Amino acid sequence: MKTKIFLVLLAAGALCAVQPAQAHHAFAAEYDATKPVTLTGIVTKMEWANPHGWIYMDVKQPDGTVKHWTIETAGPSQLSRHGLKKADFVDGMSAVVKAYQGIKDPALANGRTLVLKDGRSFYIGSVGGPNDGADL
Amino acid sequence: MPSIVPTLEWLEGLAWTTAIRESGWGYPLIETSHVASIVAFAGLVIMMDLRLVGLAFTHAPLAQIQRRLFPWQMAGLVPSTATGLLLCCIDPVRYYGNVSFRVKLVLLALAGLNALAFHLKTRRRAGQWDEDPQATATARLAGAASLLLWSAIIVSGRLIAYG
Numbered sequence: 001m002k003t004k005i006f007l008v009l010l011a012a013g014a015l016c017a018v019q020p021a022q023a024h025h026a027f028a029a030e031y032d033a034t035k036p037v038t039l040t041g042i043v044t045k046m047e048w049a050n051p052h053g054w055i056y057m058d059v060k061q062p063d064g065t066v067k068h069w070t071i072e073t074a075g076p077s078q079l080s081r082h083g084l085k086k087a088d089f090v091d092g093m094s095a096v097v098k099a100y101q102g103i104k105d106p107a108l109a110n111g112r113t114l115v116l117k118d119g120r121s122f123y124i125g126s127v128g129g130p131n132d133g134a135d136l
Numbered sequence: 137m138p139s140i141v142p143t144l145e146w147l148e149g150l151a152w153t154t155a156i157r158e159s160g161w162g163y164p165l166i167e168t169s170h171v172a173s174i175v176a177f178a179g180l181v182i183m184m185d186l187r188l189v190g191l192a193f194t195h196a197p198l199a200q201i202q203r204r205l206f207p208w209q210m211a212g213l214v215p216s217t218a219t220g221l222l223l224c225c226i227d228p229v230r231y232y233g234n235v236s237f238r239v240k241l242v243l244l245a246l247a248g249l250n251a252l253a254f255h256l257k258t259r260r261r262a263g264q265w266d267e268d269p270q271a272t273a274t275a276r277l278a279g280a281a282s283l284l285l286w287s288a289i290i291v292s293g294r295l296i297a298y299g
Contacts, residue, residue, distance in 0.1 A: 026298060050156075050163035050226075051297070077160040086158065 027100075027128035031110040035101040036132075039069055039109070046089035050075045052126055055089075055111060057097060071099055071111040074126040082123045084114075093117060097124075098134065144228035157226045166226075170219035174293070177212025178286050180205050185286075187271075188279025194269035236295040243292060247285040254278040 027033070041059035053073040058066050073079060076086075096115040102108030111124040112134035123135045147153060156162045186192035187201050224231055231237045258275060271279070 029298070048158050050159070051167075075163070076158055077164060080160055 027110060027130075030102055030104070030108070031100045031129075032103050033100055033130040036112075037099055037101050037109060039071070039097045039099060041069070041094070043089060043091065043093050043095050044068075045091055046086075048076055048079070048086040048089070053079060053124075055095075055097065055114075055124075057095070067107060069097075069107055069109060070105075071097055071109045072126065073111045073114075073124040078126070079122075079124060083120075084122050084124070088116065100129065141229065141232070144232055147225055147228050153226050156222075163226065166219050166222055170216060170223060173212050173216035173219065174290065175212075177209055177216050178290060180209045180212060181282060181286055184209075185279040185283045189276050189283070190270055198271060198275075231296070234296055234299065236292045236299065240289055240292040240296065243285055243289045247282065247289060250278055250281050250285060254282075 039057055039059050041057045043055055043057055045054075045056040047054040047056075052075055055069075055071040055073060057069045057071060059069055061067050074082075094117050097109075097111055098113040098115075099109035099111045102110075110126070110129060112129060112132065113121060114124045115121045125134055148157075156166070183192070184201060184205050187194070187196070187198060193201060254275070270276075
């Protein structure tokens with residue numbers, strides 16, 4: 001009987017072991033914590049959606065071309081808790097977003113702070129990002 | 137063959153799916169209910185499977201365990217399926233392209249076939265080995281397959297969030 005219980009626990013343990021490696025590295029798997037970016041540009045679209053929101057932003061490059069950024073944000077309930085409303089986003093508005101750049105996709109970023117044209121600043125990060133004080 | 141994507145985009149654009157996708161509490165509530173009902177369902181399925189493979193409750197008649205667990209298993213399966221379908225409707229395009237989601241669907245189909253085959257096969261013959269602590273080789277195989285499939289379904293379901 002003891003062997004049987006041991007085998008069951010072993011199987012359960014093996015299954016659980018698959019999980020943490022993935023689950024706690026969602027940020028690290030996609031974004032580079034050593035590559036913070038400050039994006040100043042035009043919000044072309046905002047998806048106020050679960051489980052994560054998305055800000056699409058056009059940023060003018062030094063060489064004159066426009067780079068189309070996709071910025072991941074927290075979901076609606078977290079954004080609301082930090083004071084943002086869906087209506088705060090108007091297509092075509094200018095904004096500044098502080099974020100961390102994607103590892104595989106250089107036009108992808110994980111948003112941390114959003115500063116609107118009127119100067120109001122909001123934390124837009126989701127869980128798992130670096131402890132950089134953006135959420136304070 | 138016409139693509140299914142336009143249909144999924146239509147579904148995603150409906151007022152009610154959009155409302156849930158953009159909601160503050162609706163989505164977390166549905167997602168949490170989905171997980172909670174899976175926990176209840178899988179736990180009860182595992183109890184049955186452990187009896188089949190001969191690791192637990194070997195002195196209780198198999199048919200009795202089956203009869204007692206079945207309604208509670210359904211009490212977990214119905215809400216987990218309903219909330220799962222709802223989640224699919226809310227974000228269909230994303231799920232369609234998600235590898236873990238596709239793996240989960242295939243595993244669900246296999247687990248369903250396994251359960252169906254087991255019930256059809258044992259309904260006629262359960263009397264022969266009902267009191268026997270050791271179930272037939274086929275029944276033990278079905279139990280082991282069920283344990284593996286449902287564990288893999290839970291893992292692949294969790295991994296949907298990671299692509």
